Amino acid sequence: MTPPAAIAIAQERGLDLVEVSPASVPPVCRILDYGKYLYQQKRKMHDARKRQTRIHVKEVKFRPKTEEHDYQFKKKHIERFLADGDKVKATIMFRGREMAHPEFGRRILERIQEELAEVVIVEAPPRIEGRFMSMMLGAKKK
Secondary structure, three states, X not given: OOHHHHHHHHHHHOOEEEEEEOOOOOOEEEEEOHHHHHXXXXXXXXXXXXXXXXXXXXXXXXXXXXXXXXXXXXXHHHHHHHHOOOEEEEEEEOOHHHHHOHHHHHHHHHHHHHHOOOOEEEEEEEEEEOOEEEEEEEEOOO
């Protein structure tokens, strides 16, 4: 239909002529209430934003000489963070001469990985960044 005919029909019905697909040949237009259309688009965006989840990264720090009770306590924190839907960055902090033995820190990270294997996915394997060794953990899908 020609553009003037479409505009006449739209005005007759009290609606607007809206170009839906300008790139196609010929361009595609619809007759609709433009204010209502904008409102519906705004509601869709609002609902999409509402359903969106934000993932936080929680950091749990260990030392190479972390004792058993402290290790268990921090491991429970990791489990709780993962259950809440957050990601966890497990970090080993080295001081002074502790840098000479990075295998102590690697053992702790591997132990976390083994003990939480049923609930954890390792997203980034252990790697050393200066005086810190860290790995990223995420929750397994249910």
